[in-house]
Amino acid sequence: xxxxxxxxxxxxxxxxxxxxxxxxxxxxxxxxxxxxxxxxxxxxxxxxxxxxxxxxxxxxxxxxxxxxxxxxxxxxxxxxxxxxxxxxxxxxxxxxxxxxxxxxxxxxxxxxxxxxxxxxxxxxxxxxxxxxxxxxxxxxxxxxxxxxxxxxxxxxxxxxxxxxxxxxxxxxxxxxxxxxxxxxxxxx
Numbered sequence: 428x429x430x431x432x433x434x435x436x437x438x439x440x441x442x443x444x445x446x447x448x449x450x451x452x453x454x455x456x457x458x459x460x461x462x463x464x465x466x467x468x469x470x471x472x473x474x475x476x477x478x479x480x481x482x483x484x485x486x487x488x489x490x491x492x493x494x495x496x497x498x499x500x501x502x503x504x505x506x507x508x509x510x511x512x513x514x515x516x517x518x519x520x521x522x523x524x525x526x527x528x529x530x531x532x533x534x535x536x537x538x539x540x541x542x543x544x545x546x547x548x549x550x551x552x553x554x555x556x557x558x559x560x561x562x563x564x565x566x567x568x569x570x571x572x573x574x575x576x577x578x579x580x581x582x583x584x585x586x587x588x589x590x591x592x593x594x595x596x597x598x599x600x601x602x603x604x605x606x607x608x609x610x611x612x613x614x615x
Contacts, residue, residue, distance in 0.1 A: 461487025
């Protein structure tokens, strides 16, 4: 089976085929991720997409997710990294076209969509609408290095940690980027 590194640029991961729109970085495959992909259905076992999702526009982002879903095998793992939407690294790059959040990506999970229907939540049912199903299985936020000294002696469950967690939700420039893993849900 195939492993893809999407938006690879000049970085290479062992065992992964590089895909990029820019022919200058000499990718294994050179094509636009917002169009049709040259891979068979259910042919890709793993995907790395670091700092790619935020560059995709409308409606290309949705075409991208449909193609990603089409080519992935059931239970394929997709590793994603995106700049945090409230950090200057996201805001400063004029090629960033959309913020990517964990809550936003949950909208592409059919289980989450069905839950929202059950409880009367008005969230978009994008998994059902686009017939894709990605389940987020893990995520982490990378804290800006400026705040690392504050974390060194912080005890889990302390009031200090609770205040820090609140600050993360309320303040800009504390989280540099978000890393998450999605699994592709398909009937086998």
